[in-house]
Amino acid sequence: MDEQKSNRRRGEVLESAILQAAWEEFSDLGYAHLTMESVAARAKTNKAVLYRRWSNKAELIRAALHIYLPKPMTVIPDTGNLRNDVVLYLRGLAEPLQIVGADAIHALIGELLNKSLISAIPPILQPGTESKLGAAMLTILKNAEKRGEINLAQMSPRIISLPLDLFRYEVLSRHEPVSDKTITEIVDVIFMPLLK
């Protein structure tokens, strides 16, 4: 007998449990359909505890996304081969999506027009972040130019942004992580053949 009479969580332990519950509710239901009650219930606590830490629903969910969404990779591949660099670049974009999984991607896409969450949405899904993500691509292409693989000046901007555009389309239309097969197809069937 003599079970633990209770096991009241406090501080960081409780906070982490709440943030995890918030993340799961978000993945399962999306922002609009989750409620503070449902998050509290999932974390086996109650609303008041939530409001003691975050002043409203948007702040709670932003905090959960901040923790659970992987940060995008920053290293720019430089293998001495354009084709491989582009594949690795796209794989670097795909990896975070594989970690979060299809449910969360679906939920995130549903929030693309939600102003109170937009800052927490990964750049790969966000409109208007072309330049930021495109910068890495440009570096890859400049490296290829140094090796004499391409002539950057005579490449159309549309071709330059094509790998990223197709990658994004894949995510936006399928709502799931982008497969390796898709990545190599984008590069080998579309992008590379366009470089003459």
Add this chain to the structure above:
Amino acid sequence: MDEQKSNRRRGEVLESAILQAAWEEFSDLGYAHLTMESVAARAKTNKAVLYRRWSNKAELIRAALHIYLPKPMTVIPDTGNLRNDVVLYLRGLAEPLQIVGADAIHALIGELLNKSLISAIPPILQPGTESKLGAAMLTILKNAEKRGEINLAQMSPRIISLPLDLFRYEVLSRHEPVSDKTITEIVDVIFMPLLK
């Protein structure tokens, strides 16, 4: 003096005014933020009149979309030239979007995950309608094959769907009608060069 003491609308006149108000509210606010009250107010009538005609909000908005969203074109271009056929095909997709305008496109994209409206969303925005829209593209390509312009059997499916994919990406990412410049770029800079 002697103004018209009143001018109470009835029947079809009133119904059209309500549907127009519903369409405008939808374009301005999106489904989630428009209310039956706001539609009634915009149509200068009241909620009860709306509920006498449509049993709920979803039905009202579906009816409005049904009227105000142009039906997609059905004719498949056959000019004797592949490049021109594909440009005309994409223009046929762009035309309805130009009619509805950027605000409505934005609102429609916001509803892509809304089950009660999804059937009213134009195929060009809807996921899972590739085959329907792609059929026209396939016919165009078969015609080109008959003329000896291409060999369909050795074309990757990814290249076949590329014009449509890029068109869709353009709409999904920019939330506005697709310009003619973009269409010709997709065809002349990307698609045609990939056919050897």
Add this chain to the structure above:
DNA sequence: CATATTAGAAACGGTTAAGTATCTTATTTG
């Protein structure tokens, strides 16, 4: 002109969920 329709107006009831307040009780800390 009499009668049936249907619009106008306004109040009402129900639901959902956000956010607050209060009180009790477990656990930490000095």
Add this chain to the structure above:
DNA sequence: CAAATAAGATACTTAACCGTTTCTAATATG
């Protein structure tokens, strides 16, 4: 071990908005 802290539980307030109801008055129709 006493006092402070923070969790648990629950009730409450507020707000938005859907959908209904009821009553009055305008207008169409026979």
